[in-house]
Amino acid sequence: MSLDYIIKIAGPMLEGARTTILLFLIVIVLSIPLGFVVTLMAKSTMKPLAWIAHSYIYVMRGTPLLLQLLFFCFGLPQIPVIGEYLVMDRFTAASLGFILNYGAYFAEIFRGGLLSIDKGQFEASKVLGLSKWQTLRKVILAQMFRVALPAVANESISLVKDTALLYAVAVPELLNYAKTAVNRDFTVTPFVVAGVIYLLMTLVLTLFFKTLEKRFKFE
Template sequence: MSDIMDITGFILSGSLITIQLFFITAIFSIPLGCLVALGKISKIKPIKAVLSLYTWAFRGTPLLLQLFFTYFGLPVIGIRLSPLAAASIAFTINYAAYLAEIFRSGIESIDKGQFEASKVLGMNYCQTMIKIIIPQAIRNVIPPVCNESINLIKDSALVATIGVGDLLRAAKEVVTRDFTITPFIIAAILYLILTSVLVMAFRKLEKKYSIN
């Protein structure tokens, strides 16, 4: 029992990195995704073209490749980043591309009549988006954003490939040292706990917006 507690404690220390990466990515990718989504629905063609190229490139290539490029590729041009910084940048840019498409579809799902009604009320574009469109779009995008959040928790395991001591890397180290599969079982349970907490949080958020 004491061995299991020691193993769990060691793996939990790795889960702190997983949680840290999750929050860093969420904090920066959500607003970036919103800005990209608004740019893609704007009437300025050069901006739409550049942002479409961005989402196409980062959604169409593996996150692992982007992670390798950020950590191993950037030093070639003189930009050296710590493993966690490289992972944070790669994850943020990647997830912002996915979230941008989610937010764009959420905004475009709102009936165009509401834009026209806001004009009748004398609202400008920014007022319309902030007070009418975005609050309704948020309700529509909660389920897919929840799915992306769960994927983010699982994708965080990729950072082990560049030497970040996350939850999975901690489990692998114990497996290599002790020749037992128990750490993998503990890691699986911890991943399930983290994703379950996310699901419950999003369900409460969805319920709140459905009432509103």
């Protein structure tokens, strides 16, 4: 494992890491709000909305993420009549699969956060004259976020590792570049370098969420 070789392969692998980071940011920015909306739908008194939310969560959590990625990348265009309108480039299709999958998991995390809040909080808010929106924004969301933050942190770190599944749908990300280098040079060094890059990304995330947890006095 020479330093010159590591420097040689670092450029392409960092290019792959950029795709990994881009996917991570897209998924986090879109799946967390989606998860919260789905949580509200699941708690809705409107039965059709609640049924749709529960069905969505059940399907997305009950089937493998890899299967979902394969469906969005290769299955959508095969749907009769509308398939031709659902053709997307593979990165976009994979991003959609990740967003919907992680949205379901975040929905369950937020549901757990809501369930942890004492019902007396709602009654106290009514006594204080707060509207439903004020109660949600000033009382419920703040407490839910504190409870859900550790689980959100764990799920975010899992997302970094799950981005390696892009390899299965032929999107050139970090693991794809590492596998190409291994096949070309007959050495496992690129896998080691890829592992180090993944560890660095998860380290940054871990430190970020630790800082948030300290700010909200989890420790």
